[in-house]
Amino acid sequence: MRPRVFCAIAATVALFATACSSGGDSGSGDGTGAGTQSASVGAFPVKVADCAGKETTVKQAPKKIVTTDAAGLEMLLQLGAGDRVVGTGFPPGKGSLPAAVAEQGARVPVLGDTLIPKEKLLGSGADLYVDTFGPMPGMGAAGAGPTEEELKAAGIQHVLLLSTACAGGAKAAQGPRTDLAAVQEDVRRLGAVTGTGARAEELVGAMEKQINEVKNATAGVPEAQRPGYFLFDFDAGTKQPMAVCAKQVANAVITLAGARNVFADCDADFRPVSWEDVVAKNPDWIQLAVRNRGSEEANRKAFDEAEAFLKGFPATQGLKAVQEGHFLRIGSEVTTIAGTRTAETVRQIAATVHPALVKSGQ
Template structure:
């Protein structure tokens, strides 16, 4: 992140204060609307976006940036979203208000609709990934955004990893996005609290597992249940899931695969024979429906000839953790790290 000097001082001070506080309060005091501005933030490709004041009409490309704005207490600035969160996907405290957000597109927002939305900011989770609307001619160009007065900001944790050239092994990019959105919306104190709490949770896991050699950590497959039973998918080393799995003390069986998600064959999954399998069920709206999804996934893995002999399947080493908490950049990624680590290392990491 690149902020002008005043913004940087405010963000740093807020982070240090929140670290001393030792927790995330339900409602943090927010910076006055004019404090810390102008703010200049880097985008994926090295360009910069400058904010002279907090945006007031934000459109989000999907639930990831939308949820972050809710955590920051800036949800009243949201004009609309694409890829709206499915029922049960958002944290319970935000669910009712999130359901009221205008849906501009069930998937990618159509170019014409986005440009005509009246937004002053579009937070883009996907476009720089060359997918989910990033194809030429589908997403607006920077010139088209500028012509209608919409600032265009990428969510760096999901839209930009490919530029780093290396695997994503921690949540620093997610935390960086929270700080960037906090600086841009004038909610830096809240962002500092959230980041401090995430770092506390992942730091406790890291310290608990410090003496476990890397080559003795269990192998782990994130099973995208949405692809069942046809095309299995690999969560590669630039997907947020790779960071979650690594921080939890496991080795992603597709950690050698560059990029985000990629289709693979069942024979390849079998060859990697994971010690543990996470049943990445996409939220179905309520606990009973989710449980049915987990049960269906187990049934498939046990009955499908290619997977029935996998070590994890034979030994019932399954983690029933919904997909969104692992694969979508979120404050809750840190909770997933702890939940996985508690399952894999019950004697070293305690729930809480």
């Protein structure tokens, strides 16, 4: 997610966001034909492809893994491969990981508070690099990262989370993302390359169960009656809002929850818009999307600040959602980045905007 990362790093150092390179997906699969090929669960070699479809062959399960950020780290922890993670960038804030994996996640060495410096990554001793972002040209030298040749020379294989790394580039597939198939494929892809394919299928199955329950509960709500929904990326800054567009993971989350992303007509993953654009959309609900600050108290303060801004800013004071107090306090990470908890976010949103149809935690 190019714009989001650049704005976030400039405005809130050490708070992470997603990025993109080239290629992408739409409403189903990864949209590029770039996937994972394995003879059977846990079998090697495994072929994985990047955003452009270029394949890499993983010949054996990696022993030392580095992740760009907490998203890849959490996925590996949930897959049962956390004991092989030797470093991460954009580390998870305290309390941001699920309780079952939080202790193990806290022991993972932090190689960079934001992006991992190239020298640290290449010298980490890793044999696999799990990358949520891909290259970020707009970040200059800091966002370039190691080249494929440099990674290869260091003995590090490179695996992208395609659902986020490939969503907004020039080769992205056409059409909106309306399901979490690409996220689920990322889970399967990491399961395949780490030899934890059986666990990956369990995680995907649990996601499917939650999503199908919500879809069935809200199936009778006509499209015209689905509430307008705006994800307010508070950490991207308040001068110019950053809209979640049709190709971002969050668009699928919002759609599956039975709501209507007011910027779904934007053919990108993220795009800067104006407050006049937001006013014209006049959403029924606004998600106060903030990144984890490291404690419940700090998170609550950030949510309070985001809400206070919308209530005090002249351009947004009259919005329907603001007038009616229709705010959702849901973190950015579990909405906009690949992970099994995106399915939980679907339920959380649905339970808020359709309380008579979906019960929280049901």
